[in-house]
Amino acid sequence: MSFNNILGQERAKRILENSLTKGTVSHAYLFAGEEGIGKKLTAITFAKALNCLNPIIAGNGDSCDECLSCRNINSLNHPDLTIIKKEGGDAKANTISELKRNFGDEDEDKESRSIKIGAIRELQRRLSLKPYEGKRKIAIIDCAEDMITASFNAFLKTLEEPSGETVIILITSNLHSLLPTIVSRCQIIKFNTLSNEHIKEILIKNYHIKEGEASIISSLSRGRLGRAVAMDYRSVCKLREEALKLVTASITKDTEYIFTESKRLAGKKEALPEFLNFINDLIRDTIVINKTGRDDHIINKDIRDKLEELSVKLKAPFIINMYEAVHKTEILLKKNANPQLAIETMMMEMGGIRDDRFQ
Missing domain, CATH: 1.20.272.10 (Zinc Finger, Delta Prime; domain 3)
Incomplete structure (x- = not known):
């Protein structure tokens, strides 16, 4: 099951699982922590659980990971999921599930890594529609700190007037760079870096890396499992x-x-x-x-x-x-x-x- 694939973030998982089983899902979440520690994976996993056709209700509210909705979200091709995210430093556009970070040209700020107001306006348009296939419309904004000021201001209105069928997940590695008015309207879930020993254990058991190599990689990863997994020893x-x-x-x-x-x-x-x-x-x-x-x-x-x-x-x-x-x-x-x-x-x-x- 999906949440079992998230390693080392027990507190974050417990909060989300409780919200699923008790029916207390918030309209907006803020996942905060360093890069490469599982925030994006957790956001996708939570999105699957929210729109799963056969959720594990008797357990932790997790998704079945097999139904059409789960498969579509796994492939980032679900009509009720919108993601604004990086793709190798540039924006990747998908007509169904993803928006270009610099969608539109109305801003003076031309830095390719910023999230422009055009992308936020398109996101607002999509969230204003009723769910097409799932129970909820879900938006995930990766690197939310990259929003320019105009984008922050436009997005604030979405947080202040949320639709009952919408769940928004902001992801950031720099919590203090976000406007206090944005932060105060979200449920904050903090993600922690892992110990070297924990990462080493995961690399050996889950990825079959030799102990000596796993020891070096875990130390170099600085507590970030995503970075450790991406590293090739040689x-x-x-x-x-x-x-x-x-x-x-x-x-x-x-x-x-x-x-x-x-x-x-x-x-x-x-x-x-x-x-x-x-x-x-x-x-x-x-x-x-x-x-x-x-x-x-x-x-x-x-x-x-x-x-x-x-x-x-x-x-x-x-x-x-x-x-x-x-x-x-x-x-x-x-x-x-x-x-x-x-x-x-x-x-x-x-x-x-x-x-x-x-x-």
Whole structure:
């Protein structure tokens, strides 16, 4: 049954299951927590349970996962389900179940990752209609924090005047970025990151990953099961080794490597966010080693010796400067800056080439 496929989020499941069995389903929910911990899977699972033709009423109100409604929702092809969501960084449009995040062109904000007012207006139109096939109209808005101000204001009216046959689920990884008026009108359900041991156990039992590999992946996932499941061990190790080489080249001021590597990385724009995550983790670990010398808070435990070699060469303020350089680059890339120039600048700043802070 569907809810059994959601691992590690027992509290969130219990709240939703109780609302199904007791008939106390809210008109609006807000699923909050880091990315990759099961919020979207839970939203889809809840949608199935709400419109299932043969719900498990004697149990936890779960869906049968077999009827026509469940199958249609599994394929995101249900006429009473509307989703606004990311698809590899861009919007994916489906004439039945999905809306483009930038549906319409009436907004001045042209960032492709924002949710435009046109998408909200189309969502409102769909929700104004009676259910076509199921018991309820269901809307899921992924990354709700990406709504521009006009979208927030337009969406507020939908929350204030909900239809009795409508359930809205907002998903966010940044609860504090949402307007208080939006948050106050939703039932908040918080999702937690999982422990490394829990993720390791799931990887071994459910995905048959070797114990040693599962241990490394679980640590690198930072408590996010979705990220852990998506990781390929060999690819992850290769990417992390490349990140370590970049950090080393920066602090040794290897300008030839900096320019060559920047050009190569610029050609892999889609992989840059994950690459920068690895750099952040490596820098973080050097700070932990530098300041505490303890292993229990290190993410990259399997390469501790290499990180210690770096940490002894660097002073804490310089390590922090490296971290800030990476963070600034992440922001620039989200604003569509030239990736090669952004990476080159980051690597030079990490090595103190510009401001001579390297010692």
